[in-house]
Amino acid sequence: MSVPSGYEAVIGLEIHVQLSTQTKMFCGCALSFGDQPNVHTCPVCLAHPGTLPVVNERAVRYALQIALALGCEVAPRSIFHRKNYFYPDSPKGYQISQYDIPLAANGSLAGVRIHRVHLEEDAAKMVHLGESGRIHGSAASLVDFNRGGTPLVEIVTEPDLHDPGEARQWAQLLRTTVEQLGVSDVNMEEGSLRCDANVSIRPPGAEELGTKTELKNMNSFRFLERGIAAELERQASVLEAGGEVAQETFHFDPRTGSLTPLRSKEYAHDYRYLPEPDLVPLAPTEQMLREAREALPELPDQRRRRYEAEFGVPEVTARQLAFDAELGTYFEGALEAGDGVEPSVIANWVTGDLAAARRHFGADGREVAPAHLVAVARMVVEKRITHASGREVLDALVDPGSSIGDPEEVVESRQLAAVSDSSELEAIVERAIEAEPAAAEKVRSGNPKAIGPIVGAVMRETKGRADGGEVTRLIREKLGAA
Amino acid sequence: MILTAVCRSARCTYDQGVIDRDQVLHVARLARLALTDEEIERMSGELPAILEHVERMNELDLDGVEPTSHVVALENVLRADEPRPSWERDRILDGAPDPSGGAFRVPSPQA
Numbered sequence: 062m063s064v065p066s067g068y069e070a071v072i073g074l075e076i077h078v079q080l081s082t083q084t085k086m087f088c089g090c091a092l093s094f095g096d097q098p099n100v101h102t103c104p105v106c107l108a109h110p111g112t113l114p115v116v117n118e119r120a121v122r123y124a125l126q127i128a129l130a131l132g133c134e135v136a137p138r139s140i141f142h143r144k145n146y147f148y149p150d151s152p153k154g155y156q157i158s159q160y161d162i163p164l165a166a167n168g169s170l171a172g173v174r175i176h177r178v179h180l181e182e183d184a185a186k187m188v189h190l191g192e193s194g195r196i197h198g199s200a201a202s203l204v205d206f207n208r209g210g211t212p213l214v215e216i217v218t219e220p221d222l223h224d225p226g227e228a229r230q231w232a233q234l235l236r237t238t239v240e241q242l243g244v245s246d247v248n249m250e251e252g253s254l255r256c257d258a259n260v261s262i263r264p265p266g267a268e269e270l271g272t273k274t275e276l277k278n279m280n281s282f283r284f285l286e287r288g289i290a291a292e293l294e295r296q297a298s299v300l301e302a303g304g305e306v307a308q309e310t311f312h313f314d315p316r317t318g319s320l321t322p323l324r325s326k327e328y329a330h331d332y333r334y335l336p337e338p339d340l341v342p343l344a345p346t347e348q349m350l351r352e353a354r355e356a357l358p359e360l361p362d363q364r365r366r367r368y369e370a371e372f373g374v375p376e377v378t379a380r381q382l383a384f385d386a387e388l389g390t391y392f393e394g395a396l397e398a399g400d401g402v403e404p405s406v407i408a409n410w411v412t413g414d415l416a417a418a419r420r421h422f423g424a425d426g427r428e429v430a431p432a433h434l435v436a437v438a439r440m441v442v443e444k445r446i447t448h449a450s451g452r453e454v455l456d457a458l459v460d461p462g463s464s465i466g467d468p469e470e471v472v473e474s475r476q477l478a479a480v481s482d483s484s485e486l487e488a489i490v491e492r493a494i495e496a497e498p499a500a501a502e503k504v505r506s507g508n509p510k511a512i513g514p515i516v517g518a519v520m521r522e523t524k525g526r527a528d529g530g531e532v533t534r535l536i537r538e539k540l541g542a543a
Numbered sequence: 544m545i546l547t548a549v550c551r552s553a554r555c556t557y558d559q560g561v562i563d564r565d566q567v568l569h570v571a572r573l574a575r576l577a578l579t580d581e582e583i584e585r586m587s588g589e590l591p592a593i594l595e596h597v598e599r600m601n602e603l604d605l606d607g608v609e610p611t612s613h614v615v616a617l618e619n620v621l622r623a624d625e626p627r628p629s630w631e632r633d634r635i636l637d638g639a640p641d642p643s644g645g646a647f648r649v650p651s652p653q654a
Contacts, residue, residue, distance in 0.1 A: 082624050089627030098645040099636065101629045119624035140612045147575050149649045189651055200651035203643060331573060336612040344618040 063290070064224055065297035068262040071270055072228050072289060073176075073220035076235060077213050078245045079183060079253040080123045085210035086182040087114030087157065094251055098205035106210035108152035113339050120180060120212035123244035124164055125345060125353035127214050128178045130238055130360055133168030138344040139179075141337040149204050150184035157182050158215075160334045164343065170238065171362050173231055174219035180343075185209035214245075220259065220270070225293065229286035232256055233384060237361045240386045249280050256285050260292045261306070271296070272306040276320065279313045288313045291320060364389060372404035381412045388412070394431035402438050410438045414452045418459040426459040427466075433458060436468045449525050450477040480527045486519075489527070490535045493518035504540045512536055562590045 064070040084091060088105035105112045128135055142160035143153075158181035168175035185206040216235070222228045236247045236254055246253040256279055261271035276292055279285040288311075296306050311320040345353075359367075365383035368374040374382070382392045388411065395407050415434055419426050434455070441451040450472070457463045457471045465471050472478055480486045493515050494501045503511035512533060519532045567586045571578050578586065636642040641649070 084624050084626050089622070089625065090629045091626040097632075099632050099647070100645075102632075102635050103627075103630050107635065115620065115622040117624050118621035121621065138618070145573070147573065148652055149647070188646070190648075201648050202651045203646035203648055205646050331569075333573070336610075338613065341613050341615060341617040341620050346619070 063226070065262070065293055067264070068293070068297055068300075069265045069267070070223050070225075070289075070293050071220045071261045071263065071273075072222040072225075073259040073273075074216075074218045074222065074228060074232060075257040075259065076216045076232070077183075077255040077257075078127070078216065078239055078247065080120050080212040080214060081243075081245050081253075082117055082119045082123065082212055084117060086117050086120055086180070086212040087210055090210065092211055093207050094253075096207060098203070099207060101207045102209070106152075107206060108154075114157060114337075116340060116343070117212055121343065121345070122349065122353060122356075123212075123242075124178065124180045124214045125349060126242050126244055126356055127216070127239060128165030128168065129350075129353055130242055130357055131165075131168035131170050131175045131178060131216065133165035133175055133178050135165045135345055135350060136162055138162070138342050139164050140342045141180075141340045142334045143337050144181075145333045145335070148184075149202060150187050150209070152185070152206065152209065155335075156184065157337055157340070171231060171234055173221045176217040176219050178214060178216050181213050181215060183208050183211035183213050220261075220273075225286045225289040228258065228289055229282050230384075232285055233282055234361055237384050237386050241358050241360060242356075243358075249282070252280070255280070258285065258289050258292075260289055260296070262293055262296045262300070272308050274306065274308065275310040277310060277312050277323075278315075280315055284313060284315055284318070287318060288320060291318075295320070361386075361389070368404075368408070372408065374405050374408045378408050378412050382408060388416075391431060395435050398432040399435040399438070402435055402442060406438055406442060407435060410434055410451075410455075414455050415459075418452075418455045421456070422459050422461060425461040427461055429455065429458045433466075433468050440468070440472065444479055444528055446472055446477050446479050447525060447528055450479070453477060476524070477526060480523050486523075486527060486531070487535060489519055489522050490515075490532065490539060493522065494536065494539055501540055504536070509537070562587050562594075566590075 079092075082092060085101075085106055088103055090101045090103050090106055093101050105114060125135060139159060139162045141157050143155040144158045144160070145155040147154055159179035163177040163179035165178040166176065168178070185204050186208045188203045188205070190201045190203065222231060236249075239245050239254070240247045248254060249256070258276045258279070259273045260276060261273035263269065263271040274292060274296070276288050279288045292311065299306050310323045312323055313320055361383045365376075365379045368379035368383060369376060382389050392408065392411050395411060396404055399407050411434065415429060418429075437451050437454050437458075440446045440454075441448050446454070453475065454468050454471045454477065457465060457475070458468065465474065480489070496518050497514045500511050500514040504515070515536050516529070516532055519527055519536075520529075564583055564587060567578070567583050567590065570590075571583075571586075632645055636645070636647070639647050641647075
């Protein structure tokens with residue numbers, strides 16, 4: 062999926078992250094997912110008259126960590142605003158958000174500038190009943206306020222992305238970054254990470270931005286990429302037909318994979334922002350900032366750079382390891398266990414053969430202890446087993462149908478130890494040359510490519526336990542073709 | 544204050560004490576108010592009077608004056624992230640006109 066030819070795509074993302082605090086943004090109701098409706102509500106989050114919001118301290122701390130991880134400048138003093146809109150998911154008739162002075166701004170992550178980072182509260186969840194409602198077939202909706210008031214951090218990028226795949230990759234990096242901070246579950250299907258995109262196209266090199274449209278509700282990275290690609294195509298075809306792109310909002314339907322425009326009435330952007338008189342300003346103290354800074358772990362992009370610089374791991378591999386929190390933790394564990402084995406070799410095993418074995422056996426596959434992976438890599442490096450045998454050992458360790466959990470045992474029980482005794486190997490090579498006289502003759506008369514059948518015979522005899530390079534060398538030597 | 548904000552952000556090109564019918568309807572729609580013709584007429588006259596009153600602030604020289612977002616000189620009023628019991632659902636739904644299966648049933652806003 063790419064950009065329609067003849068155009069440049071300009072893409073900005075707007076990401077909402079639900080913070081994994083214990084309680085809601087402005088009241089002590091517990092956060093929840095999947096509970097019975099309306100069991101986590103109180104007069105504050107239901108906006109009963111006379112109630113007052115009080116800011117959750119941990120939500121501020123988490124938001125500061127996100128802001129710092131994205132290299133933002135934290136505002137010395139930010140204020141909350143009321144964003145007014147009338148809809149049943151917001152009992153107050155407004156959402157408490159931030160407006161002209163957000164918590165933080167002007168950051169960047171992997172070359173994409175961050176416009177702003179601010180704190181706000183989530184809306185309630187609604188289930189639309191369609192026409193099955195009660196009064197004369199009139200449509201009704203059910204409102205569940207458990208989610209209402211969940212702390213959210215909104216992250217807005219500058220329009221620095223230029224390709225649907227790039228947007229997807231970047232969003233994944235952002236997710237891993239937030240995940241590493243441990244401030245959110247970042248689960249797109251459950252909605253703890255939500256991603257909207259602003260999309261426009263223009264002729265390459267044009268200064269002026271095209272009219273942008275907004276895509277909402279893409280609840281997986283695949284859909285994000287697909288939704289943006291579909292919208293770029295649509296905009297290109299509108300322009301090709303001599304039309305103009307209208308400023309619209311589209312809702313992505315994951316079931317059909319299609320974009321549906323929202324009726325203009327539903328998104329009248331007329332929010333009449335007002336400073337929230339019930340909340341005092343937020344002025345992060347030196348101590349709050351220091352604590353947030355000290356809580357930052359090594360972040361994925363830093364990790365990628367370290368893997369490249371320190372270990373000479375190629376960029377693609379470094380990305381794979383650093384941008385997938387689970388894989389990265391595994392690699393770090395393997396490094397600790399891996400004295401003597403080159404980090405770049407371990408990196409290749411983790412992203413290559415181990416990943417392949419895991420894919421092969423899927424969710425049932427067994428975990429391979431990092432120390433065991435390193436043991437396999439070491440056996441191969443030391444030529445105690447061949448690379449192919451190493452792969453077989455890993456397969457056996459992941460295979461849920463196998464019960465052996467130790468690489469040495471696998472090597473022993475399957476007799477994978479390399480034929481390292483050179484006299485034994487020499488004898489096997491000699492027999493193979495006798496068994497393939499035609500090929501041997503061709504090699505002797507100067508055709509090195511004809512060696513295949515002889516190598517094959519050796520491998521059959523040794524069941525793949527001989528080192529390929531060593532076998533080739535021996536055959537050539539014997540045939541005087543070295 | 545709310546009305547000024549309403550009218551400011553509603554892009555009411557407020558001009559010489561006139562707010563026309565469309566502007567009144569726009570503001571009414573945002574608040575989901577159904578106004579009679581008579582009320583629209585009356586609002587067209589009352590809203591400008593309110594705005595005019597606030598407009599008088601523009602007569603002051605306010606360059607370099609920080610906007611006030613809060614009248615109390617307090618900052619960082621924060622609450623520890625410790626759960627407190629929520630209300631019983633029955634009690635919460637007691638005041639709902641049309642509860643259904645533990646939820647608030649409302650006329651569909653999409654209709």
